[in-house]
Amino acid sequence: MHFGHPSGTTGKFSPPLRYRRLAQACRVALLGLLATGVVQAQDTPPPAPQSSQDTPAKKPTKPAATTLQTVVVTGIRGSIESSIKAKQNSNDIIEAISAEDIGKLPDASIAESLARLPGLATQRLDGRANLISIRGLSPDFAGTTLNGREQATIGENRGVEYDQYPSELINSVTVYKTPDASVIGQGLSGTVDLHTIRPLDLPHRAIVLNLRGEHSTNGDLNPGAGVGDMGHRASVSYIDQFFDHTLGVAVGFAQLDSPIQEKQYQAWWWSMDNGPGSAEQNWGAPHTPGMPDGVISQEGMQLRAKSERQKRNGLMAVIEWAPGEHYHSTLDMYYSTFNQRQYTNGLQWSSSPWDGISYSNVGVTPYSPYPLVTSGTIDGIKPIMQNEFNREHDKLFSAGWNNQYDFGNGWQAMADLSYSTAKRKLRDAYLFTGLPNGGTTSVQFNTPVGNGYPEFRTGVDLSNPANVVFTDPDNYGYNGREEFDRQRDTIRAIRLEATHPAGWIFSDFTLGADYSERTKIKQADVYFAWLNGNGSTSGTYANTFGAPIDGNLIGSPTSLAYGGIPGIVYYDVLGALGNQFYLTARNGLADYNRNYTVREKVPLGYVKFDIDTHLGDLPLRGNVGVQVVHTNQSSDALQTNGDTLVGHISGGASYTNVLPSLNLLAQLTDHQVLRFGLAKTMARGRIDDEKVATSAGVALVQNGPAAGQVLWSGSGGNPKLKPYVAVGTDLSWENYFGKSSYVAVAVFNKNLLNYVYNQTTLHYDFSNYTNDNPTLTPTSNYGSFTRPENGTGGRMEGLELSGSLEGGLVADALDGFGVQGNFSLTNSSIPKSSVSSIPGGPHTLPGLSRKVANLAIYYEKYGFSARIAERYRSSYTGEAVALFDQLGYTTILANRQTDLQLGYAFDEGRMKGLSLLLQVNNLTNSADTRQQIAGLPNNVQVARPLEYDTWGRTVMFGLNYKL
Secondary structure, X not given: OOOOXXXXXXXXXXXXXXXXXXXXXXXXXXXXXXXXXXXOOOOOOOOOOOOOOOOOOOOOOOOOOOOOOOOXXXXXXHHHHHHHHHHHXXXXXEEEEEOOEOOEOOOOOHHHHHOOOOOEEEEEEOOEEEEEEEOOEOHHHEEEEEOOEEOOOOOOOOOOOHHHOOHHHOOEEEEEOOXXXXXXXOOOOEEEEXXXXXXXXXOOOEEEEEEEEEEEOOOOOOHHHOOOOEEEEEXXXXXXXXXXXXXXXXXXXXXXXXXXXXXXXXEOOEEEOOOOOOHHHHOOOOOOOOOOOOOEEEOEEEEXXXXXXXXXXXXXXXXXXXXOOOEEXXXXXXXXXXXXXXXXEEEEEEXXXXXXXXXXXXXXXXXXXXXXXXXXXXXXXXXXXXXXXXXXXXXXXEEEEEEEEEOOOOOEEEEEEEEEEEEEEEEEEEEEEEOHHHOOEEEEEEOOOOOOOOEEEEOOOOOOHHHOEEOXXXXXXXXXXXXXXXXXXXXXXXXXXXXXXXXXOEEEEEEEEEEEEEEEEEEEEEEEEEEOOOOOOOOOOOOOOOEOOOHHHEEEEEEEHHHOEEEEEEEOHHHHHHHHEEEEEOOOHHHHOOOEEEEEEEEEEEXXXXXXXXXXXXXXXXXXXXXXXXXXXXXXXXXXXXXXXXXXXXXXXXXXXXXXXXXXXXXXXXXEEEEEXXXXXXXXXXXXXXXXXXXXXXXXXXXXXXXXXXXXXXXXXXXXXXXXXXXXXXXXXXXXXXXXXXXXXXXXXXXXXXXXEEEEEEEEEOOOOOOOOOOOOOOOOEEEEEEEEEEEEEEEEEEEEEEEEEHHHOOHHHOOEEEEEEEEEEXXXXXXXXXXXXXXXXXXXXXXXXXXXXXXXXXXXXXXXXXXXXXXXXXXXXXXXXXXXXEEEEEEOXXXXXXXXXXXXXXXXXXXXXXXXXXXXXXXOOOEEEEEEEEEHHHEEEEEEEEXXXXXXXXXXXXXXXX
C-alpha cells in the first residue's frame, strides 16, 4: 500500500515499490478501485482517517480478506459502498462521503452532501447549503480541515463556509463524531475533514472534464442589473504518474458562474391597534380610523427582489513523490477566488398607528385567539424604496507539505508544514427613494393567513421614474449609507510525529506535537450619503423635498409581481452615489466594534495508542490517547464612548486544556460491531467574542445609592474568554450486510461543562481605559461592564437511526434499486440565554433542530441512474449575516428540500467515458419561513408569519467525460 495521506490510514506502513513486488497481480485491480475515489481494496482498511494529518500508516486492524474484487464500481452505488466501508472499518465513530467518480460528488455542493449524513444539518444562505451543524450544535462548534489541516475562514468566526470549496475538487469527506487524539483542529461537536485526490492512488493517467449549464426558475427579478437566470459550472482534472509510478501529479480547476434570484417578503410586526389591551389603550397610540377593535394587523411590511451573481474559480494541485521504500512526500495546494455581485431592491412601508394612516373596506378572517385583518385599503402610506448594491471579493489559499520517513527498524516519522489564509473585501451601499415632497399613497392589500406571498396594489406607479425622487421618505436622518469591510485570517502550523509498534494490547503508539498561530484582522468603515446641496442654500437641491434620479442611471424596473406590485424603479446605486451624493464618515458604536485584531498561539502535544486485542473470544480494537492544548490569545481593538472614538485597548489570556479520548470497537460477529466513545472536547469562543473592542466611559450617577458619584460603565468583547468544554459519551451498534447495506443505532450524551453568556460584572477594573471626559473625574477605577463570560453549561442527548438497503437483497426484481435514510432526535437542557449582545439574539442554541431526517431512493443499472432525495429539519435558531455584514439571529421554521438527479453513462463504443447528468435542486421550491411570537393583550402569545423567501428551482444539465 502507498504511504499514508493527510487523512491517514490504518494499514502497515509500506511504500509503493514494495507493494508492487508483493502483489503485482493485484495492483491494477486495487488501484483501479482507488481511482474512483469511492471503493477501497478489501485486504486493507479503507481511507477512513485515524488521524486527520499525513500520519504514518498503522498496522491492519482486522484480518485481510481472502479475495480482491476486480470490478471497478463507480456512480451512486460505488459512492455508497465506499462510504459504508470507510464507516465500517474506522476505529472512530465517523460518517463518510465519497465521490461517484473523479470530480463528481453525489450532490451539487459539499454542504448539500454533508447535510444528508446522520446527525448533520445545514443552514441555507441565498437558498443554498452553506454552514453545517453537527448533532444540534451551532456551526461554531464544528471543526473543519482540508487534508487534515485547519482552515482560515472568511467570516467573523471559525465556521467554514463550504460553498468556498468546489465539490468537483473534493474527492471524499470524513466527519468525526468522536474525537481521536491524533486529529488536529477538532471541534466540540465533531470534525469535518475534506480530502483532495492523491495521484499515486491511480493506476494510470486520467483526464476528466465536467460542464453543466444552470438555470434559476425564479427568472430575472432585476433585469437592469444584468444578473440573468442562466449560469454554468465547469471543471477539468488531470492526474498522471511518472518514473515507474513514483511521482504523481494532480491538477484540478473548477469554475462556478451562478445566478441566484430571491423573492423576499417580510411582515415588520403584528399587533392590535384599537380596543381593550391594544396599542391605543396600553401605549397611548393614536386611534386608527377604520380599523375594528380587537383584531390583529400588520404594522408594516417589505417586499425585496434580490439578484445575485456568484463567480468562483478554484484551483487544486498535488505533487506526490515516493522515490524509494523509505521516503514519501506530498505537497498539496488549494486556491480560490470568489466574487459576488448582489442587487437587492425593495419596497417597504410602516403602517403603525403613529404614521397617521387610516383603513377602509377592512376584511377580517376568524382566527384564535384574535381575528386577523387580511384585506382592505390603507390610506396615508409613505412608500420607502431602498436600492442596495453589495460586492464581495474573497481569496482563499491553503498549502501543505507532508514528509514521511520509515527508518526500517519500526520507527516512522512525519513532518507537516501548512499555511492557510482567507481574505475578504466587502462594499455595501444603499440609497432611499420615495414620493416627491413627502407624498403619500393608498395601498390595497390581501394577505394570507398562513405562509405565502401577499398581494398589494399601490395608488401610484412606482416603476415610473417621473413619480419617484431621491429623498429621506421616513425621516431616518440620512439619504443612504456606504460601508467598506476588509478582513484577513491567517493560520500557520507545523506538526511533528513519530510512530512505533507497541506491545501488550496495543499495536502501535504515536507521539506528536503541533504548533499553530492564527491572526484574524477585521476593519469596517461606514459613511452616510447626502444629496448634493443638503445643508447649503447654494446647493442644487437645497430647500427641496427630494431630487430626481439621473436618467442615465435608470434601467429596467425591478419586478415585485410576486407580491402584486408590477415593478419599482431600478437605477445604478454606485453611479448615483458618485454623481448625486456626497459622503460623510459615520463610524458609530456598532461599526467601531468591528475593527479589531485577534491572535491565537496554540502549542499542542498528543499521544495515542492503537488497540488491537481480544476480550475473551471477542476481537477488540480502537485507540486511547490524550491531547494537551495550550492557548495564548490576545486582541487589539478600539475603545469608544458611545459613537466617539477614544483610543486603542488590548488584552488577552492563556490557558491549558487536557483532552483525553477513548474509542473502542467490539467485533460481535463478522458483520456486527459495537462502538463506544468517551472523550473530553473543547471549542474556543467565537472570534468576534474574543475581541477586546469596547465602548466605555464615565458618567455622573443621578439616582440611587451611588448618586453623586462619577462611575465607569461599558460593554464589549472578552479577550479573556475561556473555551467551551464538554464531556461526551457515544454508543453505536452497526450491522453490515450485502455490498452497500447496513443499519445502525447510535445514542450520545454531551455534558457541557460551561457555556458563554453575556453577563454584567459590577466590579470591573477600568484602569487600562481612557477617560475622554476632562470635566469628570471617576470616583473609582471600578464600575459595571457587560461582556461575554463563561457560565453554567448544560446537557445534550440524542438518538440517531441510519441505514442503507440494496433492493436486490429484497427481491431480484429490485436489483439496481436502493434506499438510504436516517433520523436524528436531539434534546437539550442547556440554560436559555436571556441576554445577548446581538439584537434579536438567541434564546436557544443556534442551529439546534430537535429533529433531522433524510431519505433517498435511487436506481442505477444498465448505464441509467436516478436519485431523489429529501432532507428535513425542524425549526431552529439560525445564524445569519444581516445588513452591513453584522451577525444576526433568526428563528427559522421547519423545512423540507427535495433534490432530483438523473443520469446516463456510456459504457462502451466510441462514446465510452461520456456521461450525461440532469440535476434539479429544491424540486418543490421550498421556502425559508420565519415566525414572530407576538405578545398581545392578557399576555397571550400568538405565532404569526414574519418572513417568507423563495429561490426557485435550480436546474443543471451537462456532461462528464473521462479519458
